[in-house]
Amino acid sequence: MRYLPLAEADRRDMLRTIGAPSVEDLFVDVPEAARLATKIDGLPDHASELAVERRLSAMARRNLAAGEVPFFLGCGAYKHHIPASVDHLIQRGEFLTSYTPYQPEIAQGTLQALFEFQTQVARLYGCDVANASMYDGSTACWEAIGMARRITRRTKAILSGGLHPHYVSVAKTMARFTGDLLETSVPDLSPEPDTARLLDEIDSDTSCVVVQYPDILGRIGDLSELAERAHAAGALLIAVVTEPVALGLLRAPGEMGADIVVGEGQSIGVGLNFGGPYVGLFATRDKYVRQMPGRLAGETVDAEGKRGFVLTLSTREQHIRREKATSNICTNSGLCALAFSVHMTLLGEAGLRQLATLNHAKAVQAAERLAKVPGVELVSETFFNEFTVRLSTEARPVVRTLADRGILGGVSLGRLYPGAEALENGLVVAVTETSTDEDVEALAGALEEILA
Template structure:
């Protein structure tokens, strides 16, 4: 028995030890109507090969970005991941390593986490980064909680262009701590206006959360928002869902951000149906003791050799509960390693070239789409993602494109289901993986559908 190793005698011995006659006795407190009266109606067990064949047939029904032209984005982006990344993360010493609790035992793991932190700090323009978070959404939620602790205020302004999923996760976390969230409606029909955020900042504001590029692909000037927030004693949380953009755009730390959160999936991590991903979190030295998660530091041992330790670990398991700044239980260690390897392979110049290629491809496709009758480009600025307004409902257009073997984009109503006024709007993402043939296929298909 591969997965059920206990024999009948084993079960009898365990029941005897706890004073029960049968397994059913263990459920005596469960109401009869809640118990299954017969086995679940599932197919009988079959062999491993039959299961693989069945699952492969089911998977073949999917239209995968790996086999079809894909222009999906909205927080999860298809980039080319070098084979070296997968090879290295699957080495036994990495794949089986657990997040270190006794740092001196896990020097290799701590070393790559230290390098990961260094890369994140350099990318974001901040002074210190932690050893990763679960994903960009939870990192953003933790940033709002951190700002509330640091400022002892209970109000956060979330700019309208913040990704809808990030807002929902933040709302869930803030609710239990009575943090008020102010979130103006999103409007992709107009250029981003910093004044709409600045006007909401008051003396009780703990932080202002601004995403750039935002949910609609628009690039936001963080500087006037940061100046206004700091004048009121509030912190600035800068968010990005596309970390490759920082190979071309100014680092948020240079624009006045106090905390930077991001999704790191674009480097080293395949789409994978939405996870697991890796959250990035960076801040200033002044705020480091309020930062959630853990920090790996560099030191020397008694023999003068370079080594690594957990410098800060601010969760309940390690320090008194009332001093804890987070209940984050671990980090996304293996995904952080993939990020680190991919970033190291690219280097600073390689990341910059990758970012420029993404932007150039996006500009090319934006121009082609804008020339189609029934398509209107909504962005005056973007990196590798932009919003278009169609002459027909976007969800219908996306389904029609899928029937032609093209993953055309993300209807905004999938992110904002209550916004019927956005039913004709579609988010389009372009990366280095999109060829000229991919773009031509999308253009021709849209011309046919919208004609």
């Protein structure tokens, strides 16, 4: 049966009430190129529920499931093993259905879980304080830029060419409404990040420098000099981490002088989920805590001296001080944050280091094998579990051919940077603990045939 609750007369009455001539006028702010000109291919105009389920199930079977084929995709979303206990614990009724209310003192368990999550993120990032999570890494990145503007009262942000282009796109979208000037560039297929360019562009108008660690090509740079130069100019250094497992081996950005560290927490506890929901991580220094967006769970004592938890520094637009709100993100990705925290707790510090070591070892093994393939050149020898190779031909058709063979062989830079001819042959390959020797050999063997 169809579910169409509105008749044509209903639509006319609603449009008349809001003063819109037609339904199409409600979408005038959406670019024409982003709108569908025709119906979605393969979907009927109407059908029974059973027929729709069958049709959609058949369409879903056309997907290559990440766990069923050799999988080397990365660039901000990584396939890691998540213990079954994580899913079991987050589905407990007191976690799955609870939401921090406006009288948060009655949700002590939820607040304590958020408090522990914040502690884990702050220690992971090498910062003083973290919030209770953001929506995802890209929005956390933009919120950091906005926070730097409020602190420095400047509007020019310098973005590394190694920053994920999707993060850059989100920042550009939001900057249209705030007036921030974003200095951006595309990366070069070179062994080192663009630190020299960033150092040259810092001036007295700079609010912040934004650098990804490791960057979109997998390269790892020392952030200390950038932090010193930014601070000397009165600017802040923002570090973006899309792969938190890397911090099991790499030095934390906060320890190198980063003022704000943000990123994506998906790798720990959260599945790929077709791109979401994910969980944004956000941490900073104590002196900037009042400008930090999002929720903050704090520890206190009650009237009897017992340990308790509260929402603190809640200058949010849904609270009474909403005119001083630091962000339009007034909630947090609670369930994903809980999954992150449960997984991190199960790992512990030693387990995280062991996981990171395993990831790096497997990536090195894969890079060495792929470098032996004629037509494949390793761009940089400094990486964690993700690296870029330069192919002898355009990477996008190669990726499609690999997919036809049942191998998800990486992310082509031509897809991330359409129109950038210098990057067309670049392929980003991610290798985690879930990648087997057989998977690597399958990818290398397929590339040998395709590039021959």
